[in-house]
Amino acid sequence: MSAAESRLLLLGWNFRGAEASVRERIAFNADEVREALERIRRDGLATESVIVATCHRSEIYAVSDGERPQEEISGLISRWRGLDPAEVASASFYREGPDAARHLFRVASSLESMALGESEVLGQVRGALALAREAGATRAVSHRMFESAVAAGKRVRAETDISRHPLSVAAIGYELATRVFGRMSEHTVLVLGAGETGTLFAKLAREAGIADVRVSNRTAERAEALAASVGGRAVPWSVVPESLAEADLVVGTTSSPTPVIREPEVQAAMRQRRGRPMMFLDLAVPRDIEPSVRDIYNVYAYGLEDLEGVADENRRLRAREIPKVEAILEEELARFLAWLGNLAVVPTLHGLQQHLAALRDRELERLPASERERFRAFADAYAARLLHEPMRRLKDEPDASRKLERVEAIRHLFRLDE
């Protein structure tokens, strides 16, 4: 490959290829991302770069016309982090051109995530672009590539079921509740236990729009604190059995060694509710809710193992969507690559020459036939003179990204893509 042609590249360390021990030492926080971008620029390794840093990946996307950008960037990272260069290099993966762009598109649509279909990564990709732009490290190509990747990621989530079936037990339980109760905003949820899981579920319920969130805990203060933080109210531990009937959804998350909710209490609650359905989610180990409550009429009850079974099933359902996702990505990728491919100097020069020739012919039409030959020669000489210097400068431009930007400017100003 000639050094004059700028190319897109990706150097990364992710959970597939790199041991956690290496990954952790390479991993960047926001400040380190800024510093890395600055170092890459200062050492002249690339003319633009963006770093996608998540829990499971550090990926450097760059535009460079260097001879050996992979070794150079990898060397920079190992020197900076004080790591063995061979170890850093062997744990990394490297992509160039369309493959680098494809990888980013796959990352943005969560195909490269541990949890297929997760939605955080899209925000992380968007954040990576924002951070690099702020640091002045992005230019036309990385900008366009990241925007396209985010757009592709959004399309994937809108047009496929890759994010549809929830994977966490709390989200699965919540979804089951919506299948029974419909609009949850009009229903009441009672969370037993204010520990980690209880907090998680109370927040999920709040975010999902349940207006009436109640929390009960053996230690009243913790229940009150959690209730306050989610805008709900605390229920004294001693009155839980009596207040059961008011709750449509009861979630057990305590660390109690014996069940907190027993069958007769649920039966009494159901009588009070006149048979209106009730749902119990037991997220506690050992159980908080007696398993036999599921035999009561119109009671839907699930234990942790039921919900985990659903999670496995949902993982399979998400995986079934992969071919559809890949088809969308290839479509979006083709659009980006077509744009990128147009940014080469030589085709743009040809395009510009053709454009000028067409203009010339249109003008010659207006002249009497006898004079056309003479003016054609003049016009050609004039155009050649006019283009000579700008084209020389364009070809000799040392900054790879600036070259791409200038080609793009010419294509835009002369409408060569229309």
Added chain:
Amino acid sequence: MASHALGWLAVAFYCAAQICAIVSLVRPKIMVARATPLLIAGGLALHFADLLHRARELGSVPYRTLGGSVSFFGWMLGLAFLALALRHRERATGPFLIPVIIVATVAGLLLPDSPSAPARGTQGSVFAWHVTLAILAYAAFALSFVLSVLYLIQSRQIRRGRQGPLFSRLPPLEVLGRMNRTSVSIGLAVLALSIVLGLVWAERFWTTLADPKVEWAVLTLLVYGLLLWMDRRGWEGPRVALLSILGFSVVLFSYTVVNMYLTQAHRFR
């Protein structure tokens, strides 16, 4: 034999509505959901024109023939479905309910359409209302039947914690239960009115009210009345759905076996 071009056109509209309903269920992001009620309404208008045409040819209400009455049942079903879908803003039940409309309409077009001489007294408006309301009630019960079957399937799947790709897009149990309640309430009220009108009419033209069809209609009334009572008394859910299915089997029995073999007075031929 009358030509039923309009009727078949109505069937085409119902089929198009069914396609839209399925597409909007499987791919909710594609905006065809709004087309379903419009196509059903278009189909109902054409279907009505076809019924009017039949009525003109018969010189009486269109349901004096077997084909006419089944077709009219299909029309009422469409009307009830449309009302229910708009009332509950719930379109996901379409793919399960519209086929019933299509089947009834097609059956109405294919079944024999040759009337016998009108029986005594069947020309008056009391009689016409009696039959119209009875058919509307049956249509409401048919809807309730389908909703109840969906409820039971849905409730089983939720209990198991997993749902097929199609059923996970069905309305929640709460909504299915509510739709069922509306449809049974309408059916019950209309059937009661129909029975009253029938009794008013029979007083003039019959010597006795002891007719199996009347008894079965009263039984239907009792079953669905019990259903609504249970629904309020804490039996809502699967048991109400089961009772609705039982109720509809009573309706079917009285619509078929009773009509054909048991009743003398309810045969107007």
